[in-house]
Amino acid sequence: MNDNHSDDGLGRREFLVGGAVIVVAACAGSQARREGTGPSAPGEPIEIMLLVNGERRALRVDPRTTLLDLLRENLGLTGTKKGCDMGQCGACTVLxxxxxxxxxxALAAQYDGRSITTIEGLIKDGTLHPAQEAFLQEDAFQCGYCTPGQILSCIGFLHEGGGATEMEIREGMSGNICRCGAYPNIVSAVRSLRGRA
Amino acid sequence: MRQIAYQRAGSVDEAVQAAAQPEAAFLAGGTSLVDLMKLEVLNPARVVDVTRLDLSRIEPRADGIRLGATATNSAVAAHPEVKRRFPALSQALLSGASPQLRNVATVAGNLMQRTRCAYYRDLATRCNKRSPGAGCDAIEGWTRMHAILGGSEQCIALHPSDMCVALAALEATIHVRGQRGERDIPFGDFHLLPGDHPEREFALEPGELVTWVFVPATAAAARSRYVKVRDRISYAFALASCATALEVANGRIRVARMALGGVGTKPWRSLEAERMLVGATPRAETFRRAADVALRDARPRRDNAFKVELAKRTMIRALTLSAEGA
Incomplete structure (x- = not known):
């Protein structure tokens, strides 16, 4: 979506992070804003504010920017992965x-004022989230590319009150594809968290 | 994706006004629209975000339930009154997409869900739905996932929704608001057959916004069932599906409603099959005869002849389960 290419020796990510992001520490209003925004011209950048892993981030973005691209390209939070980029693999799962x-x-603009949690936000004071621990304990990954999405999906599944049988866990985690096929251990990790996370 | 203007509607009136402009589209969960915008299949110049409008309520009433246009698929599927009074609707929703998608996909978005026809989604092919008059590469192409009912010489794109199949059988009504006021659209009239104009998919005027869907409560609805057959056990579109709602009294079917998914260019209801069922004894032979009638006009293509028998068996299975519960 972003066709920014830099010829001045800066990498694409550095360019975007350095040039396109305005991080404002103090920005009023963490609650989702209900009021409307006026019409803008096509392509005109819009200003949004997201609470990302507890930090307020004010950004000026192209309205086409997806939440995934905003996290990865604008904020440098590359733990959230881009797999299929069409809602089929779940590698980009966030809360x-x-x-x-x-x-x-998700268009980033739609999440203006809302709280987003990525894999980077799970660690607290140097301690891994129980779901991260469970994935390590159960060896629930191979190449690791789908793992951030699997872990966020696992946390979402548990918050939704998902069931504890293998079938219920497999169904509940079906939006996350693992091409290495680590499913048996992913099921074990999710099951080990029932009633804990 | 092409350049867009983004506008967040502050009121329903503002949304309707904004969307009446040329090349505008309502945006809710984004699971269809953003996907198709990335592929440049749909290219609105302006998206009107309706997710912050007060349209997400699920309101049970004595005579039915009102589902707000932006209520998420997850919220509707999990609602205790939906599960109790309209089980097929909950079952259909839970059989569709993935948890992540259901958490943002909405009632109205699901009504407006576009076909998954691979040719529609691929700009390198000809598609009458995408580019009116361009031709159709699907008809002579790979048709395993295409419609066997309701197609035309211009389009055989399959309607992909599960929710809509349940709502068709439950005889829902769609309430819309436009610049000229509000109106109700019976569910069966909302989706258009492709005919000579496959690009016209919905009975909506420009700028009209779906505000809620009403599902009437009946004894049959409370025992409704949704059965879906697919290539894998989860997160796949239907090869065939069927929603049924039966009321049985004194060993005879008193009320019969059914709709098929995975086979039609729109959610497929067979009024003739329903009429055959009324007054009959609920048993396998009755259901088989009704299924034969429902699929009588099926026109399979090269790769989807299997769907005719699969749809019949799916329908028989759903009717059997409904009758057992009735």
């Missing part, structure tokens, strides 16, 4: 106000 979503099909 929006605690609810798991595919960030690749």
């Amino acid at each position: 929006a106000d605690g609810v798991r979503i595919d960030s690749c099909l």
Whole structure:
């Protein structure tokens, strides 16, 4: 979506992070804003504010920017992965106000004022989140590319009160594809968290 | 994706006004629209975000339930009154997409869900739905996932929704608001057959916004069932599906409603099959005869002849389960 290419020796990510992001520490209003925005011209950048892993981030973005691209390219939070980029693989799963979503099909503008949790936000004071621990304990990954999405999806599944049988866990985690096929251990990790996370 | 203007509607009136402009589209969960915008299949110049409008309520009433246009698929599927009074609707929703998608996909978005026809989604092919008059590469192409009912010489794109199949059988009504006021659209009239104009998909005027869907409560609805057959056990579109709602009294079917998914260019209701069922004894032979009638006009293509028998068996299975519960 972003066709920014830099010829001045800066990498694409550095360019975007350095040039396009305005991080404002103190920005009023963490609650989702209900009021409307006026019409803008096509392509005109819009200003939004998101609470990302507890930090307020004010940004000026192209309205086409997906939440996934905003996290990865504008904020440098590359733990959230881009797999299919069409809502089929779940590698881009994040929590929006605690609810798991595919960030690749979400326009960032729609999440103005809302709270987003990515894999980078799970660690607290140097301690891994129980879901991260469970994935390590159960060896629930191979190449690791789908793992951030799997872990966020697992947390979302548990918040939703998902069931504990293998079938219920497999169904509940069906939005996350693992091409290495680590499913048996992913099921074990999710099951080990029932009643804990 | 092409350049867009983004506007967040502050009121329903503002949304309707904004969307009446040329090349505008309502945006809710984004699971269809953003996907198709990335592919440049749909290219609105302006998206009107309706997710912050007060349209997400699920309101049970004595005579039915009102589902707000932006209520999420997850919220509707999990609602205790939906599960109790309209089980097929909850079952259909839970059989569709993935948890992440259901958490943002909405009632109205699901009504407006576009076909998954691979040719529609691929700009390198000809598609009458995408580019009116361009031709159709699907008809002579790979048709395993295409419609066997309701197609035309211009389009055989399959309607992909599960929710809509349940709502068709439950005889829902769609309430819309436009610049000229509000109106109700019976569910069966909302989706258009492709005919000579496959690009016209919905009975909506420009700028009209779906505000809620009403599902009437009946004894049959309370025992409704949704059965879906697919290539894998989860997160796949239907090869065939069927929603049924039966009321049985004194060993005879008193009320019969059914709709098929995975086979039609729109959610497929067979009024003739329903009429055959009324007054009959609920048993396998009755259901088989009704299924034969429902699929009588099926026109399979090269790769989807299997759907005719699969749809019949799916329908028989759903009717059997409904009758057992009735």
